[in-house]
Amino acid sequence: MTDIEYLKKYYNGNIEDAIKRLENGEPVQYIVGNVDFMGNIINVNPSVLIPRFETEELVSETIKRIKSTFNTKIDILDLCTGSGCIAISLAKEIDSNVTATDISKDALEVAKNNSKLNNTNITFINTDLYTGINNKYDVIISNPPYISKDEEIMDIVYKNEPNIALYADNDGLEFYERILKDIKSIIKDKYIIAFEIGMTQYDRIKSLKELYLPEASIECKKDLQGRDRMVFIYN
Ligand SMILES: C[S@@+](CC[C@H](N)C(=O)[O-])C[C@H]1O[C@@H](n2cnc3c(N)ncnc32)[C@H](O)[C@@H]1O
Numbered sequence: 001m002t003d004i005e006y007l008k009k010y011y012n013g014n015i016e017d018a019i020k021r022l023e024n025g026e027p028v029q030y031i032v033g034n035v036d037f038m039g040n041i042i043n044v045n046p047s048v049l050i051p052r053f054e055t056e057e058l059v060s061e062t063i064k065r066i067k068s069t070f071n072t073k074i075d076i077l078d079l080c081t082g083s084g085c086i087a088i089s090l091a092k093e094i095d096s097n098v099t100a101t102d103i104s105k106d107a108l109e110v111a112k113n114n115s116k117l118n119n120t121n122i123t124f125i126n127t128d129l130y131t132g133i134n135n136k137y138d139v140i141i142s143n144p145p146y147i148s149k150d151e152e153i154m155d156i157v158y159k160n161e162p163n164i165a166l167y168a169d170n171d172g173l174e175f176y177e178r179i180l181k182d183i184k185s186i187i188k189d190k191y192i193i194a195f196e197i198g199m200t201q202y203d204r205i206k207s208l209k210e211l212y213l214p215e216a217s218i219e220c221k222k223d224l225q226g227r228d229r230m231v232f233i234y235n
Contacts (some may be wrong), residue, residue: 002095003022003028004019004022004139006028006032007019007022007028007031007032007196009116010032010034011031012030019032020137020161021061023156024155025159025160026160027050027156027160028168029044029050030045030046030160030184031225032049032194033045033089035050035051037051037055037056037083037085037088038056038059038060038085038089039065039119040085040088040089040092041116041117041118042083042085042088042145043083043110043113043114043117044083044110045110046160046161047107047109047110048082048083048102048104048106048107048110048111049082049083049162049166050160050161050225051082051083051085051163053224054196054229055085055086055143055196056089057198057223057224057229057230058086058141058143058195058230059085059086059089059141059231061093061194061221061232062090062139062141062192062194062229062232063090063093065192065194065234066094066139066192067094068107069190069192069234070138070190072138072158073095073096073097074094074095074096074097074137074138075096075097075099075100075135075136075137075138075139076090076091076094076096076099076100076137076138076139076140076144076190077098077100077101077130077135077137077139077140077141077143077186078090078098078099078100078101078141079100079101079129079130079140079142079144079179080101080102080103080129080143080144080165081098081100081101081102081107081111081124081144081174082102082104082107082110082111082143082146082165083107083110083111083114084100084110084111084112084114084115084122084124085114086100086143087099087100087111087115087120087122088114088115088120088122089119089121090139090141091115091121091122092120095191096139098120098122099122099123099124099125099133099135099137100111100122100123100124100125101124101125101126101127101129101133101226102126102129102164103126103127103128103129103164104164105126105194106167107162108124108126109129111124112115112124113200124210125189129175129178130179130186130232133186134186134189135186136186136187137187137188138187138188138189138190138191138192139191139192139193139194140179140183140186140187140191140192140193140194141193141194141195142175142179142194142195142196142234143174143188143193144168144179144196145164145165145166145168145172145174145198146165146168146172146173146175146176146196146198146201147166147167147168147172147198148167148168148171148172148174148198149167149168149169151172153166171204172198172201173201173204173205174202174207175200176195176197176205176208177208179193179195179210180193180208180209180211180212180213181188183212183213185198187235189234189235190235191234192215192232192233192234193231193232193233193234194230194231194232194233195218195230195231195233196201196229196230197228197229197230198232199227199228199229200228201228202220202228202231204210205231206218209233213233213235215235216233216234217233217235218231218232218233218234219231219232219233219234
């Protein structure tokens with residue numbers, strides 16, 4: 001579907017105004033104001049990253065692994081929740097207590113409203129990754145910022161989506177390292193860690209896993225385009 005067809009199908013206001021906004025370079029999802037993420041309506045505005053199809057793949061693959069690993073109610077932590085799309089989809093599919101964090105207060109407002117809209121009961125915490133969190137979790141999932149600061153990205157993304165949602169230091173690896181470094185303090189004995197990753201980052205994330213969680217197993221899964229996109233770390 002083209003962007004104009006998308007607007008015609010989903011936009012409720014004045015279509016001519018909407019087309020002008022599109023021509024001015026605004027992403028169609030911000031103009032419409034919401035997206036469908038795994039069958040859930042997720043409101044979006046420029047405070048949050050527009051949920052991507054690859055992230056739906058991450059959630060589906062994580063659900064499969066959770067279902068084959070746990071058979072009781074579990075505790076899930078979604079780091080860098082943005083619009084809340086991951087946390088909400090998991091809360092709907094899995095018997096669980098879900099907690100989600102983001103450093104952006106504005107993003108968390110959007111996530112809280114999305115949680116209400118989708119009738120989920122999620123604990124949202126405004127913090128830097130898992131700072132101040134003392135609970136332990138069975139599943140930790142994150143789609144953190146992972147674009148290297150010197151990588152060229154599409155203008156429509158750079159100019160419209162929050163930079164804080166996109167870029168990470170250390171060649172895009174900053175958040176994976178920060179998450180893995182102290183993760184033992186917030187995981188149970190048996191756990192699944194699920195990350196969305198950049199397509200060239202797997203080997204370096206594997207080295208970080210060897211450093212911080214040497215006993216755990218690791219698996220990389222490609223997205224539907226055949227690019228490395230998801231990492232699962234288990235114990
Ligand atoms: C790539 S977006 C992912 C959003 C959402 N989870 C998704 O998959 O669509 C990354 C999110 O990380 C948040 N973020 C950036 N730095 C953070 C930090 N230090 N601690 C927690 N969240 C952070 C941003 O505000 C943004 O919402």
